Structure formats: structure tokens, C-alpha cells
Amino acid sequence: MPIDVGKALTAEPRRTDLAWNHKDVLLYHLGVGAGSSPDRDNAAIHPDELRYTLESRLQVLPSFATVAGGALAAAGGLSSPGIDVDLAAVLHGGQHIELHRSLPVSGKAVQSSRIAAVYDKGKAAVIVLRSDAEDDDGPLWTSDTRIFVRGEGGFGGERGPSERLDVPSRAPDFAVERPIREDQALLYRLSGDWNPLHADPDFAKRAGFDRPILHGLCSYGITLKAVVDSALGGDATRVRSYGTRFAGVVFPGETLRIRMWRGEGSVQAEVTVADRDDAPVLGDTVVRHS
Numbered sequence: 603m604p605i606d607v608g609k610a611l612t613a614e615p616r617r618t619d620l621a622w623n624h625k626d627v628l629l630y631h632l633g634v635g636a637g638s639s640p641d642r643d644n645a646a647i648h649p650d651e652l653r654y655t656l657e658s659r660l661q662v663l664p665s666f667a668t669v670a671g672g673a674l675a676a677a678g679g680l681s682s683p684g685i686d687v688d689l690a691a692v693l694h695g696g697q698h699i700e701l702h703r704s705l706p707v708s709g710k711a712v713q714s715s716r717i718a719a720v721y722d723k724g725k726a727a728v729i730v731l732r733s734d735a736e737d738d739d740g741p742l743w744t745s746d747t748r749i750f751v752r753g754e755g756g757f758g759g760e761r762g763p764s765e766r767l768d769v770p771s772r773a774p775d776f777a778v779e780r781p782i783r784e785d786q787a788l789l790y791r792l793s794g795d796w797n798p799l800h801a802d803p804d805f806a807k808r809a810g811f812d813r814p815i816l817h818g819l820c821s822y823g824i825t826l827k828a829v830v831d832s833a834l835g836g837d838a839t840r841v842r843s844y845g846t847r848f849a850g851v852v853f854p855g856e857t858l859r860i861r862m863w864r865g866e867g868s869v870q871a872e873v874t875v876a877d878r879d880d881a882p883v884l885g886d887t888v889v890r891h892s
Contacts, residue, residue, distance in 0.1 A: 661707075822848075
């Protein structure tokens with residue numbers, strides 16, 4: 603069997619040095635739509651976008667932790683001992699980040715990554731990759747990546763959690779739409795997610811899609827930016843944690859519809875594709891904040 607659960611769970615953590623600077627942060631922000639006008643008819647860049655695109659005013663979206671200093675590749679989830687799967691069968695199932703403090707514009711850290719769990723969903727397996735990053739001042743973030751692998755279930759393991767959040771019945775407190783550029787995936791992948799599913803049409807067809815799809819983590823970043831800008835006064839340092847379940851795909855050129863509801867110290871979001879009758883994109887999405 604391609605997944606040896608025992609070997610995967612007992613493997614030594616993978617430790618990697620990470621380093622990033624303001625250029626990496628700026629590139630990531632552009633990859634999740636910063637600097638673009640939400641209104642396609644208005645080409646002017648809103649002054650508020652400069653907090654993501656101008657180094658003298660720069661703050662860091664916490665979702666940057668997923669790619670900081672090559673964090674995604676350094677985690678090495680699909681190259682861990684006991685894991686041998688077809689990349690075309692892999693989808694990103696979910697992502698959760700806990701921030702121990704605000705991310706610096708430039709920094710160095712050590713990331714320790716391990717397989718925290720492998721769940722048996724019947725026709726698929728879910729691999730939970732946990733990464734902890736710290737610098738000289740202590741912990742920075744803890745990230746859980748849920749990797750969905752089609753055709754690798756049925757080995758008799760635990761099914762794992764399957765909690766779902768109900769969408770509030772009342773009207774959203776905020777609702778925005780975010781157009782996705784045709785080249786958005788090509789731009790986002792420059793931050794380190796090189797999966798050909800998001801660029802190569804032939805590979806995408808082998809994976810079951812008509813054409814390349816947008817990275818789930820790109821939708822993840824776009825959504826966090828919308829929550830920060832709409833509900834948190836544009837202050838990314840207020841974010842304490844952010845989690846989501848990837849519920850569907852987005853194709854470049856489509857438009858995300860992001861609905862948000864305030865809670866006690868939290869914002870719940872639902873993300874759909876406006877062009878396809880609100881087909882789901884992100885579910886069980888919660889930003890906890892100060």
C-alpha cells in the first residue's frame with residue numbers, strides 16, 4: 603500500500619531553515635489579489651491596498667505563513683517516510699493556522715514538520731501535516747495542512763473528525779466579490795506552490811479537470827484579506843487563527859463571492875463561485891481575532 607501509516611506517524615520531524623524578506627511578502631500579496639481594484643471598471647489602486655503592496659507601509663497577511671521562506675515545500679508532506687502517492691490524486695482538503703504572534707516583514711525561522719494523523723475516509727485517505735515555526739524570539743505559527751488523497755482509503759484506520767459549521771440563517775454582516783485574474787494561479791505559484799495542476803492543462807485533465815484550477819491556498823489568502831479589510835479594520839495583526847475546509851474548485855477568470863458573519867471574537871465566512879450559481883469553494887471557515 604502506498605501509505606504506510608505506522609512509518610508515517612513515527613518518522614522523525616523534518617527540520618528546515620526558512621528565510622523571507624519584504625519582496626516575498628509583496629509577491630505573495632499580489633498573488634492573492636492585493637493591489638487590484640474589486641471593481642474591474644475602476645483601474646485605480648485604492649490607497650488601502652498600499653498596506654499590502656508598499657514596503658514602507660507593509661503588514662503581513664497571516665496566511666503568508668503557508669509559503670514563508672519556502673514553508674510549503676520545506677514541510678515535505680508528500681515526501682515523508684511512508685508516503686508514496688500519485689500527485690494527480692492529491693487535493694488540498696483543509697488548512698488551519700494558529701498565530702503565536704504577528705509575522706515580521708523579514709525574518710528567519712526553523713520549521714519542524716511531521717505527519718500528525720492519517721485518516722481513512724473509505725475511498726480516500728486524509729493526511730494531516732503539522733508544521734511549527736519558531737525564530738530566536740520563540741514560536742511564530744503552527745500550521746495544519748489536510749491533504750486529501752483519492753483512492754488511498756480502505757485500510758481500516760480511524761475516519762477522523764467530520765464536524766461541519768452551519769451557515770448563519772441571518773443576512774451576512776459583510777459580502778464582497780473578488781474577481782480572479784486569468785493569470786492568478788500563474789502569479790500565485792511563484793510563492794512556492796509548483797503543483798502542475800495549477801498551470802499545466804494536460805496534467806489538469808489527467809487529474810479530472812477541464813483546465814488548470816486555482817490553488818486552494820490562493821482562495822484561502824484572498825478570503826483572509828477580505829475578512830481583514832471588511833471586518834478587522836484592515837489590521838492583519840488582529841488575526842489569531844484561521845481555518846477552512848476546501849469544498850470546491852475555482853477556475854481563473856471566475857469571481858469569488860465572500861459572505862462574512864461576525865461572532866464573539868471571530869468571523870465566519872462562506873466562499874462560493876458567483877459565476878456558477880454559488881458553487882462552494884471554502885466551508886467551515888473561521889477567523890479568530892483580538
